[in-house]
Amino acid sequence: QVQLVESGGGVVQPGRSLRLSCAASGFTFRNYAMHWVRQAPGKGLEWVAVITNDGSGKYYADSVRGRFAISRDNSKNTRYVQRNSLSPEDTAVYFCARGTAMLPEYWGQGTLVTVAS
Amino acid sequence: QSMLTQSPSASGTPGQRVTVSCSGSSSNIGRNTVNWYLQLPGTAPKLLIYNNNLRPSGVPDRFSGSRSGTSASLAISGLQSEDEADYYCAAWDDTLNGYVFGTGTKVTVL
Numbered sequence: 032q033v034q035l036v037e038s039g040g041g042v043v044q045p046g047r048s049l050r051l052s053c054a055a056s057g058f059t060f061r062n063y064a065m066h067w068v069r070q071a072p073g074k075g076l077e078w079v080a081v082i083t084n085d086g087s088g089k090y091y092a093d094s095v096r097g098r099f100a101i102s103r104d105n106s107k108n109t110r111y112v113q114r115n116s117l118s119p120e121d122t123a124v125y126f127c128a129r130g131t132a133m134l135p136e137y138w139g140q141g142t143l144v145t146v147a148s
Numbered sequence: 149q150s151m152l153t154q155s156p157s158a159s160g161t162p163g164q165r166v167t168v169s170c171s172g173s174s175s176n177i178g179r180n181t182v183n184w185y186l187q188l189p190g191t192a193p194k195l196l197i198y199n200n201n202l203r204p205s206g207v208p209d210r211f212s213g214s215r216s217g218t219s220a221s222l223a224i225s226g227l228q229s230e231d232e233a234d235y236y237c238a239a240w241d242d243t244l245n246g247y248v249f250g251t252g253t254k255v256t257v258l
Contacts, residue, residue, distance in 0.1 A: 066247070068193075075151075076185070076193065076236055078247040092246050126192055133240040133247065134183055136204070138192040 033057040035127050035139030042145045048115045053127030053139060060108040061085070066135040067101065067112050069123035079125070080112060083132050090132075117146045152176065152237050152250035159256040160227045168222040168253045170237035176248055180240040182220040184213055187234045196235070197222060224255070232257045 039051040053065065067079040080091045080101040089101050095114075103110035114121065124143050128135035153171040160166040170182065184197035195204050197213035200220065212223045220239075224231055237250035 068249075075234075075252040076187075076238075076249040078238075078249060081247065090245050093244065133180065134198060135247070136195050136198070138194070140192050 033129075033137055035129060035137065037125060037127050037139045037142035040125065040142030040144045042147060043117055044148050045118055045146055047117055048113065049117060049144060051112050051114070051125055051127075051142060051144070053110050055108045055110075055129065058129070061105040063129040064132040065101075065103060065110045066128045066130060067099075068126045068128060068135060068138075069121075070126070070141075071120075071123045074123075077123075078135075081132055081135075082110060088132065114144075117144075119146050122146045151248055152239065154235075154237060154250040154253045156251070157254045157256065159258055160224075161258045162227055162229065164227045165223060165225045166227055166231075166255060168224075168235050168237075168255065170220045170222070170250045172218050172220070172237075172239060172248075174218060175243040176218075176239040176241040177215060177220055178218040179242055182213065182215050183238045184211075184222045185236045185238065187236065189233075193236065227257055229257050231255060 034056045036054045043049045064083050066081045082089050082101045098116050100113040122145050124141040126138050126141040128138040130136035181199045185193040186196045187193040200215040201213045210226045235253045241248045
């Protein structure tokens with residue numbers, strides 16, 4: 032069945048970088064766009080970024096543009112988001128989701144990132 | 149990133165019909181289709197409605213969606229205790245070139 036498993040979360044100091052991964056299985060990875068969405072503790076959902084199925088299109092939320100970089104490796108069924116210059120406001124559960132470029136459909140369980148000194 | 153506006157809460161007794169509203173603008177709901185997600189506590193969101201009024205496989209027909217102008221709504225008929233959750237609307241925004249979520253509505257079953 033469809034599985035999306037995020038990894039790479041943890042505690043990181045402000046200003047440092049972190050790379051999250053999303054491992055996909057149970058479907059043809061290269062046919063789907065992949066999104067990242069985050070949720071700060073006790074808050075609502077915030078869309079972060081999307082990468083198209085072939086990696087040619089990348090779109091970011093204003094809050095992360097210039098600091099986050101999304102990528103994918105269709106040969107490994109994995110995609111990544113590199114996060115730089117982290118601040119406490121980036122503390123959240125980060126979900127990856129597959130779908131179309133304009134619709135996250137199926138979500139992973141998320142990985143918690145805590146930015147604190 | 150602008151967000152779509154939802155009422156913070158809604159409630160009903162078992163069997164009742166509850167409606168959740170979502171207000172946007174001409175750059176998001178006014179131009180693109182609306183999607184709805186359900187999130188139970190401590191779990192990942194689940195797609196409930198897409199393309200304004202379509203249900204993914206497995207979603208009961210008690211859930212229905214509609215869109216009019218720059219607003220949308222989700223209706224839950226025959227409310228059940230397991231429907232108690234947070235509900236989010238969402239749509240692509242052509243001005244932001246990104247996906248925007250609603251502020252979320254907590255539905256409580258009394």
